[in-house]
Structure formats: C-alpha cells, structure tokens
Amino acid sequence: MILGCGGTRLSAEETDFFRAVQPWGFILFRRNVESLAQIKALTEAMREAVGWHAPVFVDQEGGTVRRLRPPLVRDYPAASVIGALYETSRTAALEAAFLSGRLMAGDLHGVGINCDCAPVLDIPPEPGAGFLADRAFGTDPDQVIALATAQAEGLKAGGVLPVIKHMPGHGRGLLDSHQRLPVVDAALETLRDTDFRPFREIPGIVMAMTCHVLFTAVDPENPASASRKVVEEIMRGEIGFDGLIISDDISMNALSGDIAARARAVTAAGVDIILHCNGDMNEMRAAAEEAPALAGAALARAEQALVGAPEADGSDLAALSRRFDDLLEGKG
Structure with a gap:
C-alpha cells in the first residue's frame, strides 16, 4: 500500500497504525502542507514510523x-502551457x-x-476536452511522448523518480x-495508435499509475x-510495461463497492500497489485488512524501482529558474 495521513x-x-501495517510508501496532499520545514519533518516521521x-x-x-504552491515554491504552469510552446x-x-x-x-x-x-x-481527443485537458501536453502522441520524456528526465536529474499516469490512458x-x-x-486499434502509445514508447520509467476508466473494447x-x-x-502485454504498477486512488468514486471491495478488486486485477489517499483512518484500516503482503514479482518490481533511484545533479537551481522563465516568456 501507499497511504496518506490526515x-x-x-x-x-x-x-502506531503505520508501524503495525508497514505500508510500502506514503503520499502527501495539500492538507499535509504548511511549510517546507514542516513537510520535511512529516516525511521524516513517516519513515521513522x-x-x-x-x-x-x-x-x-x-x-x-500542485500540492506545493507559492510562496513555498515557485509557480509552475500546466502541461498544456508547455504543449502550446511546442507549437512555436x-x-x-x-x-x-x-x-x-x-525545478520541481x-x-x-x-x-x-x-x-x-x-x-x-494522457491524450485528450481534442484540445480542451475533458477534465484532464490542461494537464495534458497535447493531442499528438509524438508531442506528448517528447515532452513527457523531457519532464521525466528533469525529475530524475533532480533525484526524484517519476510515476507516469494514467496508464493505459485517461484522455478519452x-x-x-x-x-x-x-x-x-473507442476501438482497440484507435487506442493502440494514440492513447496507449506514450506509455509504450516513453523510455526509462520504473513506476506507473493506473486509470479508473472503463475501456469497452x-x-x-x-x-x-x-x-x-x-x-x-x-x-503488461501490448504496452510492455515491466515496472511497478500502482493503482490510482481507490477512494475515488469511479470505483464501486466499499474500500475493502475496491482493494480486493485492484489486487485481483494484478496491480502491484494499492494507493489510498484521503487519510481516513477507518478506510485505511479496511484497505490494510485486504492488502496482501508485498511478495513475489510485485516485491521484485518495487525493489528494482528503488534501486534505480537517481541522485540529484547539483545544478544551480536559481539559474535554471531564470532560464525557465525566459523560455515561458518566449525568450528562448
């Protein structure tokens, strides 16, 4: 499991709960953010538990x-802004x-x-379509692959592992x-040619998050x-992803049944890690009762993901931030 806190x-x-059930990881949200020093203390307390x-x-x-926002960190545009820059x-x-x-x-x-x-x-069927529209790098698979690959490489250069989402594609x-x-x-051939392509072709990724989407085909x-x-x-088959697969948040209402039923369904599907985000203690206890011990192929994938954790490259972040601003202002 990956769990949140209140x-x-x-x-x-x-x-006490985390010490007893030993979740594999943790996730933070806006409710967990007060200051940079507080976030650091919280992540340390989670690991200590x-x-x-x-x-x-x-x-x-x-x-x-964005869970971390100004004034704690600089402002960052949506992926669609960088996608628009790609056009010029x-x-x-x-x-x-x-x-x-x-920088993130x-x-x-x-x-x-x-x-x-x-x-x-994710690739929306047309610009501005759907609730993921501004979060997408574009509607052309080649553009999305190129920009997502670049952002993932930037995260790794800063010592942070990217988790691609939402596999196999939430855009439609x-x-x-x-x-x-x-x-x-959509027909399976259409999905193969567009929605599935970025997940199949992006290189060097060890973790992916699923989508709560029904594909009738x-x-x-x-x-x-x-x-x-x-x-x-x-x-695993057509996309060929052999890394760690993490569910999207099982407390989202796209899934049916109570939290225990959702945890069982995700596990039965072959997803490696159950993600539960809202920090509700009763729900976390229910999920923990259903979550199997991390073992076998899932354990091997989890261990391999962390073995591949990158080191930060020591770049001058202030200089990079200035360069980023210049690019966004068209001064590149």
Whole structure:
C-alpha cells in the first residue's frame, strides 16, 4: 500500500497504525502542507514510523495539480502551457519540459519527497476536452511522448523518480474519475495508435499509475484499475510495461463497492500497489485488512524501482529558474 495521513503532523494513532501495517510508501496532499520545514519533518516521521527510507509520493504536475504552491515554491504552469510552446518552438518546449521537472524535483527533494506522480501521458481527443485537458501536453502522441520524456528526465536529474499516469490512458475518459466512472468506447486499434502509445514508447520509467476508466473494447465490465484483462493484456502485454504498477486512488468514486471491495478488486486485477489517499483512518484500516503482503514479482518490481533511484545533479537551481522563465516568456 501507499497511504496518506490526515494533517500536517502524524497523530499517535497514525504512527502506531503505520508501524503495525508497514505500508510500502506514503503520499502527501495539500492538507499535509504548511511549510517546507514542516513537510520535511512529516516525511521524516513517516519513515521513522515504518523503520526505513520508504518512498514518499506527491502529485506535483504544475497548473491546477500542485500540492506545493507559492510562496513555498515557485509557480509552475500546466502541461498544456508547455504543449502550446511546442507549437512555436519544439526546442524551447523540450527544454522547458525538462526544466519544469528539474525545478520541481529540487523543491521536492529538499523536503524528503522522492517520487512525483508525473508526467501525465494522457491524450485528450481534442484540445480542451475533458477534465484532464490542461494537464495534458497535447493531442499528438509524438508531442506528448517528447515532452513527457523531457519532464521525466528533469525529475530524475533532480533525484526524484517519476510515476507516469494514467496508464493505459485517461484522455478519452472525459468525466472526472474522482466523481464518476468514465467510459471509453473507442476501438482497440484507435487506442493502440494514440492513447496507449506514450506509455509504450516513453523510455526509462520504473513506476506507473493506473486509470479508473472503463475501456469497452478491452473489458466492458471492469475499469482498468480493477481489470485483470487490462493489466495483463494491455499494460503488461501490448504496452510492455515491466515496472511497478500502482493503482490510482481507490477512494475515488469511479470505483464501486466499499474500500475493502475496491482493494480486493485492484489486487485481483494484478496491480502491484494499492494507493489510498484521503487519510481516513477507518478506510485505511479496511484497505490494510485486504492488502496482501508485498511478495513475489510485485516485491521484485518495487525493489528494482528503488534501486534505480537517481541522485540529484547539483545544478544551480536559481539559474535554471531564470532560464525557465525566459523560455515561458518566449525568450528562448
């Protein structure tokens, strides 16, 4: 499991719970953010509770999805802004994508966060479509692959592991999966040529997050996160992803049943790690009762992901930040 917590500090109950159930990792949200010093203390307390340097995740994409915001860190644009830059200068956009990753990694690494749930590889069917529109690098697969690869390399250069999302592709799922289950009726050949391509072709990635989207051409009964057919035939098979697969948050309402049922469904589908984000203690206890011990191939993938953890390159972040601003202002 990867679990959240309720506030800016661990309660005694949370500490005891984490010590007992030993989640593989943790994830932070806005409710957990007060100051940089506080975030660092929180990540240290999380790791102390489980007794090892467990991975700590966050969703830090830029734009609307940023858990750390000004004035704690600089402002970061949405992926769509960098995608728009690509239309005028591919070279400038690729550098901006890299720098966005490198600078965000600098923010995260300094407070003990070593995994970022980014970049987004999802492709909307047309510009501005769906709830992921501004979070996407574009609607052309080649553009998305290029910019997502650059951002992932920037994160790694800053000592932070990227987690690509939302495999095998949320772009055509226009509904907000936090609220309802998106259904995609596109033909399998269309999905292969567009939506699945970035996940198949991006290099050097060791972790991916699933999507809670129903693909009728693959499994008309179960959303991807809870579908053994999608996990085995598409993610592992056609896409060929052999890294660690993490579910999207099982507390999202796209999934049906109570938390225990959702945890069982995700596990049965072959997903390696259950993600539960909202910090609700009763829900975390229910998920923990259903989560199997990390073992076998899933354990090997988890260990391999962390073995590949990069070291920060020691860049001058102030200089990189100035360069990033110049690129965004068209001075590249």
